[in-house]
Ligand SMILES: Nc1ncnc2c1ncn2[C@@H]1O[C@H](COP(=O)(O)OP(=O)(O)OP(=O)(O)O)[C@@H](O)[C@H]1O
């Protein structure tokens with residue numbers, strides 16, 4: 001730790017303001033509780049233990065990010081919570097009730113393209129309310145309201161393929177939120193966006209979260225994104241997927257892009273880096289000696305370095 | 306240069322595409338014209354215009370070139386009148402203008418022979434057979450395909466059998482169909498159904514399985530399940546592809562038509578073609594064959610256009 005950032009404060013240090021905020025969060029009721037959750041996949045190559053003994057809870061209106069190396073089971077975890085996959089051990093409770101299948105109390109935003117291409121933006125958002133049995137007019141009113149919230153009321157009658165990637169994800173967020181879920185599950189929702197759009201979407205998401213009563217569980221593999229968004233970060237490790245650490249982000253709110261260089265931010269990032277990309281172990285003597293034999297295909301004088 | 310020759314299909318702009326498309330029809334037509342109208346290309350026969358001294362020659366008789374030459378030599382030796390003739394193609398290859406005339410006459414002028422059905426009447430009969438065959442097949446095949454593609458258990462329950470059945474050639478059921486359904490339209494429609502249905506179930510089940518799972522999962526998280534999931538997500542999700550499949554299957558149904566129409570009492574366009582071939586009216590034969598092609602191609606073109614109207618969100622149609 002100290003080797004990497006000798007002059008940074010510890011990521012565990014919290015200002016009074018931040019500490020008070022975490023006190024307040026802890027006083028709220030638990031929305032999502034995950035206890036000793038495990039998942040084994042049976043595949044032709046044998047059993048894969050994707051998750052083992054996952055323990056954590058999320059309180060109302062908390063913003064929790066899940067981070068971890070590729071293949072550590074992040075998607076598996078969120079899919080179990082969404083009710084799309086079944087866990088093989090432990091339990092997952094929403095408001096104290098076990099999760100057994102998908103439901104409108106949980107909204108999900110996928111990484112990939114998940115809008116219904118045959119429906120206009122407005123009808124995509126109306127999908128949930130209509131499934132709930134709401135009348136067309138009521139559903140339309142709801143949809144318009146939520147489209148306004150994500151700033152896309154002008155595109156209500158466009159088809160998804162006419163929108164940019166960022167706009168599509170905004171529609172997907174509106175479509176999930178219109179059902180007024182207790183928790184919003186997001187699996188790398190901005191993973192496919194370019195850096196600029198992504199930054200905009202992050203602040204936009206925070207704005208939405210601030211204004212409505214929703215709890216967010218957000219998966220990402222981008223460390224900056226996790227720190228910028230989250231109250232707490234759940235760090236997973238792979239093979240099998242287990243909780244490595246739960247970090248309370250010491251960066252004060254409201255969050256602003258300017259905070260990326262603050263000492264708290266850098267301290268947290270340094271900690272995440274050591275957890276996720278541990279320093280490579282020195283190679284054994286004989287392996288170090290082997291240099292790959294590189295054949296040169298260009299002119300001897302044509303040097304690039 | 307090479308890269309320009311092998312340009313991707315999408316790089317060719319619309320006008321060039323139309324031109325190339327017309328060209329693809331003009332090239333074979335040009336070849337046909339060359340063979341028909343240039344006497345020194347092919348023309349293996351001689352059309353006798355004046356029999357001269359040859360006793361078995363008649364005006365408008367087609368003889369082999371070699372035989373004609375031999376007879377000319379014979380007549381020269383015998384000092385008789387030389388036969389006259391001009392190079393000609395065999396009777397089974399009429400020239401484009403003859404076929405065009407037959408085509409025009411077939412539709413505009415009344416039939417020359419009253420005991421033979423006219424081309425429009427024959428065609429109309431064929432179209433009805435296709436329509437009913439394809440409709441019956443679709444009424445069973447489309448729902449079964451969608452259900453098999455959606456529910457793995459149902460798919461396993463019928464697909465292996467269908468896979469086996471589709472290898473049984475439909476025409477092989479001809480005699481059986483006649484025994485059961487009589488000699489008129491019943492067995493013909495049955496052959497088209499047998500030829501189409503089994504492919505249809507497999508193709509549509511496959512199309513259904515290719516629907517993006519994320520869409521189904523998204524719908525489930527939004528609260529839809531069971532029948533609603535099927536009618537509000539699966540069906541609209543595959544609709545453009547389903548439509549494309551149906552277009553291809555309709556083309557297959559046409560290919561079964563010819564066999565179907567030979568079963569029981571011959572009828573329709575196939576009957577017309579065989580009759581005309583028997584009388585050696587090959588111009589009519591070609592005109593009828595081309596009409597089938599035009600109807601198939603034309604209806605597919607119309608359906609493709611319609612598809613673009615019906616499914617404005619479908620991006621794959623832009624590339625066609
Ligand atoms: N359907 C499945 N069958 C078998 N193994 C699976 C299945 N789905 C996931 N796995 C395995 O479970 C582990 C966790 O997968 P998961 O997709 O949850 O990882 P992830 O953290 O989301 O990865 P990424 O960052 O690449 O999205 C992986 O080792 C994967 O191979």
Ligand SMILES: [Mg+2]
Pocket residue numbers: 074075076
């Ligand atoms: Mg994943």
